[in-house]
Amino acid sequence: MPVLLDQLRRAVGADHVLTEGDLTAYEQDWRQRARGKALAVVRPASTDQVAAVVRACAAAGASIVPQGGNTGLAVGSVPDASGRQVLLSLRRLDQVRAVDPANLTITVEAGCILQNVQAAAESAGFLFPLSLAAEGSCTLGGNLAANAGGTQVLRYGNARELCLGLEVVTAQGEVWDGLSGLRKDNTGYDLRDLFIGSEGTLGVITAATMKLYPQPAARLTAWAAVPSMQAAVDLLGLAHRHLGAGLTGFEVMNQFALSLVARHYPQQRVPLWQDTPWCVLLENSDHESEAHARALFERLLEAALASGCVTDAVVAESLSQAQALWHIRESIPLAQAEEGLNIKHDISLPVSRIPAFVAETDALLAANVPGVRLVDFGHLGDGNLHYNVQAPEGQDAAAFLRTQEDRINTLVFDAVARHGGSISAEHGIGSLKAAKLPHYKSPVALQMMRAIKHALDPKDIMNPGRVLAAPRGHE
Amino acid sequence: MPVLLDQLRRAVGADHVLTEGDLTAYEQDWRQRARGKALAVVRPASTDQVAAVVRACAAAGASIVPQGGNTGLAVGSVPDASGRQVLLSLRRLDQVRAVDPANLTITVEAGCILQNVQAAAESAGFLFPLSLAAEGSCTLGGNLAANAGGTQVLRYGNARELCLGLEVVTAQGEVWDGLSGLRKDNTGYDLRDLFIGSEGTLGVITAATMKLYPQPAARLTAWAAVPSMQAAVDLLGLAHRHLGAGLTGFEVMNQFALSLVARHYPQQRVPLWQDTPWCVLLENSDHESEAHARALFERLLEAALASGCVTDAVVAESLSQAQALWHIRESIPLAQAEEGLNIKHDISLPVSRIPAFVAETDALLAANVPGVRLVDFGHLGDGNLHYNVQAPEGQDAAAFLRTQEDRINTLVFDAVARHGGSISAEHGIGSLKAAKLPHYKSPVALQMMRAIKHALDPKDIMNPGRVLAAPRGHE
Structure with a gap:
C-alpha cells in the first residue's frame, strides 16, 4: 500500500492525498448512519488525474469510493471500515x-x-x-x-x-x-x-x-384542500389538462404532517389544514406572464371546486407568499425531526394505485402498530411518496425504532411490491438497501445487472458492495 | 436443423413457422437494399412463446433476427443470406x-x-x-x-x-x-x-x-422565410422563449428542397420559397385554445420580423391549411425520389454548430463534386438534418451514386465528426452502418459496448453483426 500511496501522490500532488487529521467529512455520511476509514482521501483536479488515480488503484487491486458532496441518503459514498478503500473526492473538478x-x-x-x-x-x-x-x-x-x-x-x-x-x-x-x-x-x-x-x-x-x-416569465403557487387521496389524484388529472407543461409542481401533504409544522413552527401560518385530511401545493410556471398564470390557475380551481375534488383553495398573491407555501412543504422533514426519531420511506407507485396503497397500508400499520402516526407527503405528480412513520405519542422514539423499524419496513415494502411500486424512488440503493434489493427486484434483472457489473468492472474495484451486495464469488 | 424446426413448431404452432412460399416481406428490407434467406419465419403470439423460441434457438446455436414492421432504414431486421438465421416476427403480439x-x-x-x-x-x-x-x-x-x-x-x-x-x-x-x-x-x-x-x-x-x-386544445402551424441558417437558429431561440413547451415542431428546408416539391408536385402551393434560401415550419400546440395559440404566434413573428431573423411569414388559417404546410415538408423525400436516385444522410449536430457545418460542408461538396445539388432539410429543433445529395442536373444518377456515394459519405461524415455530431441521428446502425461505426465512435465506447454485448448475449445469437460488426473471435 505504501507504493500505491506514492503513486497517488505523484498523480494528484502530495497535498491532495489525505491520510491524517480529521477526515470525518469524507468518511461519514451526513445523516451519520455509517462511519468508515479510508486508506486515503484523494482529491484530483482534472479528468486525467482521475484516470491516473483509477489506473493506480486498479494495478494495486485497491477499491475506489467516488464521492461528490457526500449528501446521499443511501450510504453510497463513504468508505467501509477496512481502511483499504481509496476515497476519490471529485470536489476539485468544479469548473x-x-x-x-x-x-x-x-x-x-x-x-x-x-x-x-x-x-x-x-x-x-x-x-x-x-x-x-x-x-x-x-x-x-x-x-x-x-x-x-x-x-x-x-x-x-x-x-x-x-x-x-x-x-x-x-x-x-x-x-x-x-x-x-x-x-x-x-x-x-x-x-x-x-x-x-x-x-x-x-x-x-x-x-x-x-x-x-x-426561464419562465412567472411562477405561481396555489394551495388546495382536498377531501381524499383520490380527490388529489383527480385534481392532478385536471391540472395536467388545464396547465399542460406549465404544471411544474404537485405536492401532497397529509393532515398529520401539516400539524407537525403547525406545532413546531407556529410562526408559519399553514393554510386550510385543520378541516381537511390532505392539502396539495401546485406550481404553475408560465412563459407569458403572472397575470396569465393567475387566470389559468383560477380556471383550474373553479373546475376543481365544481367537481368536488377541491373543497377550498388559495393562490399566492406575491412571490413571498409563494415562497412561504413552499417553505411549509419543505419544513415537514424538519418538523418530523423536532417531533423525534422517525422511519423514512422513499417509495414510488403508479399514480393510479396511490389511493388504494395509502388506504390499505394505513390500515395495515394501524392494526399492527398500535398508536402509529403516519407522516405522508411527497411528489404526487411523480407517484413518489415519503411515507414516514413517527413513534406513537408519548413513546420513547429510539426504543420504538429499535424494536419496530425492520418490521415496519417490511410491512411497507411488501405493500409497495403488491402495488407494483419501487422501494427507492429517488434516493438510490447505496449500501443501506443493497441487502434488501434482492427481495424486491426481479432475479432476471439482478442477473443482468451482475453481468454488466462484471463486464465493465471485472476486478470489482468500483464502489464494491453498493447497489449489488457482495456476490458469493465472481460468476 | 430439422430438430430446431420441430421445436419451433411445438412452440408456436406449425402454421406460424414459415419456410416456404413468398417470404419477401420478411426477408427483404423495405428500401430493397438487402435480401436475405431465413431458416424459418417464426410468428409467436405471446411472450411465453417468444421465450420458448429463444430457448430453442439458443440450445441449437441458431441466431435470431427480431422484426416488427420491417420499415427500418438501416437494414437491421432482415436475415442474412446464410439460410441459418431464424426470423422472429413480433407482429402477432399486437394487444x-x-x-x-x-x-x-x-x-x-x-x-x-x-x-x-x-x-x-x-x-x-x-x-x-x-x-x-x-x-x-x-x-x-x-x-x-x-x-x-x-x-x-x-x-x-x-x-x-x-x-x-x-x-x-x-x-x-x-x-x-x-x-x-x-x-x-x-x-x-x-x-x-x-x-x-x-x-x-x-x-x-x-x-x-x-x-x-x-391532448392539446389546438395545434397551429406557421411558415416563415428566413435569410440564413443562422437566422433559423436565432428564430428557434426566440420560439423557445415565446412558446415554451408549446413549441412542438421546428422544421427547416432549403430552397432547392422546396423547388423539387414545386417542380414535381405543382398542385402543392409552396409559400414564400422563391425569394429566400431557407424556410421554416413551426408548430405550436396549445392547451388553451386556437385563439391563444394564434396570439402567441403573432407575438413571436412580430419579434422575429423586427429582429430580422424572419423576412416574411404566414400562419395557417385552418386545420386544412396547417395540414397542407406539413404535407409540403413531408413531400420532400418523395420529390427527391421523383427527381432521381440520391444519397441520404441522417445526421445530428449541436444546434449551435449547424450554420458553420452547413456553410463549410456545402462549400466542400461544391468544390469536390462539380454540379452537386444539396437537399437540406430536417428537424432543426433537435439538431437533426437530412443532408441529402442529388446528382448534378442532367447526369445519370445511378452512375453518379456508383462512383461518388462512398466518397461523398466520407466527406459528409468527416465534417460531422469535426463538428461533434453523429452519423446516425434517428435511423440507427443496423448492418448498413456497422462497418462505418468504428471510424466515428470512441474506441473506449466501442469496447464497453462489446463487453456489454458479450455479458448479455455470450453466444452472440441476438441479431449478430448488427450495430457491432462481427468481432474477430470472442473477447
Missing part, C-alpha cells in the same frame, strides 16, 4: 466548461455544486431545473450517479432526463468522452444512461452536458 | 394490454402498429406523441429497438423518453418483467434504456409501458 445558448446546453465538471450550475445557467439567461434540498452542497456528478429527483421532476424529469452526455473514467482508467450536446444520437448502446444511476459502481463520472430551458 | 388514465400510461405489446397505439391513446382522451412517416406499418417494439425519433421530438423526446418500462425476453430465453409505470425508480442499473436503441442485439422487447399526455 463550468461551457454554456451553449443556441444549443440550450451547459457542460460542467462532476464536482460542481448544483447551486453553482443553477447560477451559471441563470446568469446566461436560462433555467437549469434540477432542484433539491441539498443543492447548496451536493454536486452534479453525485446527482447523476444517483439519478437525483427533486421538486421539478413532473415537468423536467430526473437528472437522467436532463443529461445529454457524459465524460467518464472507466474502471480500467480510460477516459470515455461522451460529452455530446446532441438530442438525437442512435449510434449504439446507451452507455450514458447506464452510468447515470449506477452510484459509482461502474466508473467515475467526471463531467456532463446538461439541458437548459428558457 | 393493447392496459390504459391507465390517472397514471398517464399505456401498456402495449411489441407488435402493435404505432398508429394503433396513437388511436388507443386518443380514444381514451390522450395524446401518444410518437409520430413518424412509417406509423401506419411500423411497430412500437421496432420503434423502441431503434429509438425512433420523428416530428414531435422537440417537445416529447425520442421513443426512449416516452418509455417507462419494458418486458424483454433475454438471450437466455428468460422473461424480464420490467413493465413499470413508475416515473421514479432508482433501484439499480438502467436496463430499460440499454435495451432501447440496441436494435435487437441484446434481447427481444415484447411489451412496453409508454407515457401519455393530455
Whole structure:
C-alpha cells in the first residue's frame, strides 16, 4: 500500500492525498448512519488525474469510493471500515466548461455544486431545473450517479432526463468522452444512461452536458384542500389538462404532517389544514406572464371546486407568499425531526394505485402498530411518496425504532411490491438497501445487472458492495 | 436443423413457422437494399412463446433476427443470406394490454402498429406523441429497438423518453418483467434504456409501458422565410422563449428542397420559397385554445420580423391549411425520389454548430463534386438534418451514386465528426452502418459496448453483426 500511496501522490500532488487529521467529512455520511476509514482521501483536479488515480488503484487491486458532496441518503459514498478503500473526492473538478445558448446546453465538471450550475445557467439567461434540498452542497456528478429527483421532476424529469452526455473514467482508467450536446444520437448502446444511476459502481463520472430551458416569465403557487387521496389524484388529472407543461409542481401533504409544522413552527401560518385530511401545493410556471398564470390557475380551481375534488383553495398573491407555501412543504422533514426519531420511506407507485396503497397500508400499520402516526407527503405528480412513520405519542422514539423499524419496513415494502411500486424512488440503493434489493427486484434483472457489473468492472474495484451486495464469488 | 424446426413448431404452432412460399416481406428490407434467406419465419403470439423460441434457438446455436414492421432504414431486421438465421416476427403480439388514465400510461405489446397505439391513446382522451412517416406499418417494439425519433421530438423526446418500462425476453430465453409505470425508480442499473436503441442485439422487447399526455386544445402551424441558417437558429431561440413547451415542431428546408416539391408536385402551393434560401415550419400546440395559440404566434413573428431573423411569414388559417404546410415538408423525400436516385444522410449536430457545418460542408461538396445539388432539410429543433445529395442536373444518377456515394459519405461524415455530431441521428446502425461505426465512435465506447454485448448475449445469437460488426473471435 505504501507504493500505491506514492503513486497517488505523484498523480494528484502530495497535498491532495489525505491520510491524517480529521477526515470525518469524507468518511461519514451526513445523516451519520455509517462511519468508515479510508486508506486515503484523494482529491484530483482534472479528468486525467482521475484516470491516473483509477489506473493506480486498479494495478494495486485497491477499491475506489467516488464521492461528490457526500449528501446521499443511501450510504453510497463513504468508505467501509477496512481502511483499504481509496476515497476519490471529485470536489476539485468544479469548473463550468461551457454554456451553449443556441444549443440550450451547459457542460460542467462532476464536482460542481448544483447551486453553482443553477447560477451559471441563470446568469446566461436560462433555467437549469434540477432542484433539491441539498443543492447548496451536493454536486452534479453525485446527482447523476444517483439519478437525483427533486421538486421539478413532473415537468423536467430526473437528472437522467436532463443529461445529454457524459465524460467518464472507466474502471480500467480510460477516459470515455461522451460529452455530446446532441438530442438525437442512435449510434449504439446507451452507455450514458447506464452510468447515470449506477452510484459509482461502474466508473467515475467526471463531467456532463446538461439541458437548459428558457426561464419562465412567472411562477405561481396555489394551495388546495382536498377531501381524499383520490380527490388529489383527480385534481392532478385536471391540472395536467388545464396547465399542460406549465404544471411544474404537485405536492401532497397529509393532515398529520401539516400539524407537525403547525406545532413546531407556529410562526408559519399553514393554510386550510385543520378541516381537511390532505392539502396539495401546485406550481404553475408560465412563459407569458403572472397575470396569465393567475387566470389559468383560477380556471383550474373553479373546475376543481365544481367537481368536488377541491373543497377550498388559495393562490399566492406575491412571490413571498409563494415562497412561504413552499417553505411549509419543505419544513415537514424538519418538523418530523423536532417531533423525534422517525422511519423514512422513499417509495414510488403508479399514480393510479396511490389511493388504494395509502388506504390499505394505513390500515395495515394501524392494526399492527398500535398508536402509529403516519407522516405522508411527497411528489404526487411523480407517484413518489415519503411515507414516514413517527413513534406513537408519548413513546420513547429510539426504543420504538429499535424494536419496530425492520418490521415496519417490511410491512411497507411488501405493500409497495403488491402495488407494483419501487422501494427507492429517488434516493438510490447505496449500501443501506443493497441487502434488501434482492427481495424486491426481479432475479432476471439482478442477473443482468451482475453481468454488466462484471463486464465493465471485472476486478470489482468500483464502489464494491453498493447497489449489488457482495456476490458469493465472481460468476 | 430439422430438430430446431420441430421445436419451433411445438412452440408456436406449425402454421406460424414459415419456410416456404413468398417470404419477401420478411426477408427483404423495405428500401430493397438487402435480401436475405431465413431458416424459418417464426410468428409467436405471446411472450411465453417468444421465450420458448429463444430457448430453442439458443440450445441449437441458431441466431435470431427480431422484426416488427420491417420499415427500418438501416437494414437491421432482415436475415442474412446464410439460410441459418431464424426470423422472429413480433407482429402477432399486437394487444393493447392496459390504459391507465390517472397514471398517464399505456401498456402495449411489441407488435402493435404505432398508429394503433396513437388511436388507443386518443380514444381514451390522450395524446401518444410518437409520430413518424412509417406509423401506419411500423411497430412500437421496432420503434423502441431503434429509438425512433420523428416530428414531435422537440417537445416529447425520442421513443426512449416516452418509455417507462419494458418486458424483454433475454438471450437466455428468460422473461424480464420490467413493465413499470413508475416515473421514479432508482433501484439499480438502467436496463430499460440499454435495451432501447440496441436494435435487437441484446434481447427481444415484447411489451412496453409508454407515457401519455393530455391532448392539446389546438395545434397551429406557421411558415416563415428566413435569410440564413443562422437566422433559423436565432428564430428557434426566440420560439423557445415565446412558446415554451408549446413549441412542438421546428422544421427547416432549403430552397432547392422546396423547388423539387414545386417542380414535381405543382398542385402543392409552396409559400414564400422563391425569394429566400431557407424556410421554416413551426408548430405550436396549445392547451388553451386556437385563439391563444394564434396570439402567441403573432407575438413571436412580430419579434422575429423586427429582429430580422424572419423576412416574411404566414400562419395557417385552418386545420386544412396547417395540414397542407406539413404535407409540403413531408413531400420532400418523395420529390427527391421523383427527381432521381440520391444519397441520404441522417445526421445530428449541436444546434449551435449547424450554420458553420452547413456553410463549410456545402462549400466542400461544391468544390469536390462539380454540379452537386444539396437537399437540406430536417428537424432543426433537435439538431437533426437530412443532408441529402442529388446528382448534378442532367447526369445519370445511378452512375453518379456508383462512383461518388462512398466518397461523398466520407466527406459528409468527416465534417460531422469535426463538428461533434453523429452519423446516425434517428435511423440507427443496423448492418448498413456497422462497418462505418468504428471510424466515428470512441474506441473506449466501442469496447464497453462489446463487453456489454458479450455479458448479455455470450453466444452472440441476438441479431449478430448488427450495430457491432462481427468481432474477430470472442473477447
